[in-house]
Each structure stands twice: as C-alpha cells, then as structure tokens.
Amino acid sequence: MTHKVDNTGEANYTEKLKKIAQTLLDWQGPIVIISHLDPDGDALGSCLAFKRALDSLGKTTIFAMGVPGYLKFLLKDNEHVSSLESLPEGAMLAVLDVDLGRRTVGAPLEGAAFTLNIDHHGSNPRIGDLVCVEPGKAATAQIVKDLIELMPVSWTADIATPCLTGILTDTGNFKYTNTNASVLKDAAELIEHGVDYGFLTDRLQWREPSYFQMLGKVMATVEFPLDGLVATAYVTPEMEAEVGSSDDDSNDYVGLIRYAEGTKVAIFFKSREDHTKISVRTRDGVSAQAICHALGGGGHVAAAGAKLDLLLEDAKKAVLEETKKELSRHKLL
Numbered sequence: 001m002t003h004k005v006d007n008t009g010e011a012n013y014t015e016k017l018k019k020i021a022q023t024l025l026d027w028q029g030p031i032v033i034i035s036h037l038d039p040d041g042d043a044l045g046s047c048l049a050f051k052r053a054l055d056s057l058g059k060t061t062i063f064a065m066g067v068p069g070y071l072k073f074l075l076k077d078n079e080h081v082s083s084l085e086s087l088p089e090g091a092m093l094a095v096l097d098v099d100l101g102r103r104t105v106g107a108p109l110e111g112a113a114f115t116l117n118i119d120h121h122g123s124n125p126r127i128g129d130l131v132c133v134e135p136g137k138a139a140t141a142q143i144v145k146d147l148i149e150l151m152p153v154s155w156t157a158d159i160a161t162p163c164l165t166g167i168l169t170d171t172g173n174f175k176y177t178n179t180n181a182s183v184l185k186d187a188a189e190l191i192e193h194g195v196d197y198g199f200l201t202d203r204l205q206w207r208e209p210s211y212f213q214m215l216g217k218v219m220a221t222v223e224f225p226l227d228g229l230v231a232t233a234y235v236t237p238e239m240e241a242e243v244g245s246s247d248d249d250s251n252d253y254v255g256l257i258r259y260a261e262g263t264k265v266a267i268f269f270k271s272r273e274d275h276t277k278i279s280v281r282t283r284d285g286v287s288a289q290a291i292c293h294a295l296g297g298g299g300h301v302a303a304a305g306a307k308l309d310l311l312l313e314d315a316k317k318a319v320l321e322e323t324k325k326e327l328s329r330h331k332l333l
C-alpha cells in the first residue's frame with residue numbers, strides 16, 4: 001500500500017470530490033471497493049451505490065465484503081465477493097466508510113496502483129493518494145451521493161436505495177442528533193430517484209426470530225452504574241449458544257438501552273473467548289469517542305466502539321473507569 005498522506009485538507013469539499021470524480025472517470029483499470037470490519041448499512045450502502053454508479057459508466061468494479069445476513073436483500077446475484085486474496089494488476093483500491101488502517105477488510109491494501117479513501121470519521125488519518133474525509137456528514141453514503149452527482153450518472157432506484165440505506169443506518173432512521181436538514185434533503189432526493197421507502201425501512205428492521213429471544217436475555221443483564229448515569233448490558237457466547245443466535249452486528253442493543261431515562265452513556269459489551277467488544281453511545285456532549293479512544297478504539301462523539309483484549313469482567317472495570325473520567329470531565333460525577 002502507499003503510505004502517502006493526503007494533506008490537501010477539506011478546505012473545499014466540492015473541489016476534492018470533483019478531483020475524485022475526474023480520477024474515477026479517467027481510470028481504465030479495475031476498481032476494487034472495500035470497507036470496514038463488521039460492515040453496517042453505511043459500509044454496504046456506500047460501497048454498493050458507488051459500485052452501481054461506476055458500473056453504469058462502464059467501469060470494471062469488484063466489490064469485496066462479507067455482507068451480514070440482514071443486509072443481503074440489497075444485493076443482486078454476483079454483485080460481490082466475500083473477500084479478495086490479492087488485488088488485480090493495475091487496480092484502484094477504493095476504501096469507503098473507514099480509513100486505510102487496521103479495520104479495513106475485504107482485500108489486501110498492498111499492490112494497489114492507486115488508493116482512494118472516502119469517509120466521514122473525523123479520526124481518519126487521511127492515508128491514501130486521494131482522500132475525502134467529511135466529518136460533517138452523517139453518513140459516508142451522503143458523500144457518495146455528492147460524488148455521484150459530479151459524474152454523468154443517471155440515478156436509478158438501484159443506485160439510490162443502497163445510498164439511502166447508508167443514511168438510514170448512520171442516523172438511526174433519522175433519530176440520532178446527526179440528523180439535520182442536509183440529511184433529510186439528501187434522503188428526499190434519493191426517494192425522488194425511485195427508492196421504495198416503505199419497503200426499505202420495513203425490510204431493514206427484519207431480524208431472525210432468535211434475535212427476539214436473545215433480546216430477552218440481553219435485557220435481563222441491564223444495569224445502571226455510576227449514579228444511574230450509565231446503562232450497561234452484555235452478551236456472552238453462552239447466551240448466544242442457548243438461543244442459537246448468529247453474531248452479525250445487526251443487534252442494536254446499545255441503541256435500545258441508550259433511552260433509559262437519566263443516562264448519559266450507554267455501553268454494550270460483547271464478550272468473546274479472548275476479548276470483549278464494546279459499543280458506546282452518549283448524549284449531551286459526553287464523548288463516546290474519548291472513552292473508546294482511551295481504550296484503543298475510535299468513532300464519533302456520540303457513537304464509538306473498541307475491542308479490548310480483556311475478558312468481560314475486566315473489560316467492564318476498564319470501560320467504567322474511562323467512563324467515570326469522561327463524566328467527571330463534564331462535572332457530572
């Protein structure tokens with residue numbers, strides 16, 4: 001991979017996107033499209049809209065992602081491969097919704113003739129030949145929409161649907177505080193491009209019946225430590241084995257417990273054999289990013305995550321310690 005850092009900045013977002021659009025239009029080789037570990041609706045939606053737009057221009061694209069079951073309905077046959085062993089000769093590598101770092105999956109970064117990175121995470125280190133990071137956007141799919149509009153692409157429902165999926169996912173169906181007028185305007189325009197909105201929002205909520213059995217078990221673990229300012233819940237492999245539930249990150253338990261009245265921080269622990277993953281949600285300026293960054297993870301102010309090389313009980317202690325610091329910083333404790 002190239003270790004070039006794109007220092008041209010975000011001074012002019014549209015100029016940067018125009019440069020990306022022209023580079024894509026001029027590119028004659030294959031374009032490999034990948035995203036992050038545990039892909040969500042924005043990872044898939046951004047990549048798929050980007051791919052379909054480029055395909056409509058006659059470009060050769062390869063989309064590599066291990067798509068979780070609940071999102072597979074968005075894909076057509078033979079539209080993706082789960083992963084690539086190596087990049088084809090002369091390929092551009094397009095990395096969406098994540099930086100060119102350790103959480104990138106789908107294909108190796110080595111051997112790319114050119115690297116393109118489009119993302120909305122402020123913590124992105126801007127590595128790559130051409131990088132557009134716009135933290136002001138609620139979803140990478142919004143950036144992809146702006147990019148598509150700078151290319152001679154005719155919008156279709158097939159392109160607009162995954163694009164809107166990314167926006168829906170990263171705004172929690174327009175519930176999170178990152179929902180603003182530009183998000184709703186982009187969504188409205190995508191619906192005008194033919195998205196079957198009623199179908200899409202319904203279908204995106206479908207979960208396997210085992211999810212609802214697991215929900216009961218997870219909710220039985222809820223606790224409210226640190227003077228009730230924090231809501232926690234967890235899942236263990238034993239609980240999953242009992243209901244035969246799959247681990248595909250579709251289970252937004254943290255999104256449910258974050259609505260416990262009086263809480264500023266919600267933390268969900270996913271216990272694994274030799275590590276624990278956490279998802280953190282916050283409100284009122286308390287930073288999930290600060291909590292997770294201190295633990296080796298990252299994300300946004302209101303939503304972040306980390307992977308800790310600790311078992312559940314030790315992970316709980318470590319995370320609550322960082323949470324306590326962050327709450328103290330805001331004079332809430």
Ligand SMILES: [Mn+2]
Binds near residue numbers: 043138139
């Ligand atoms: Mn995203």
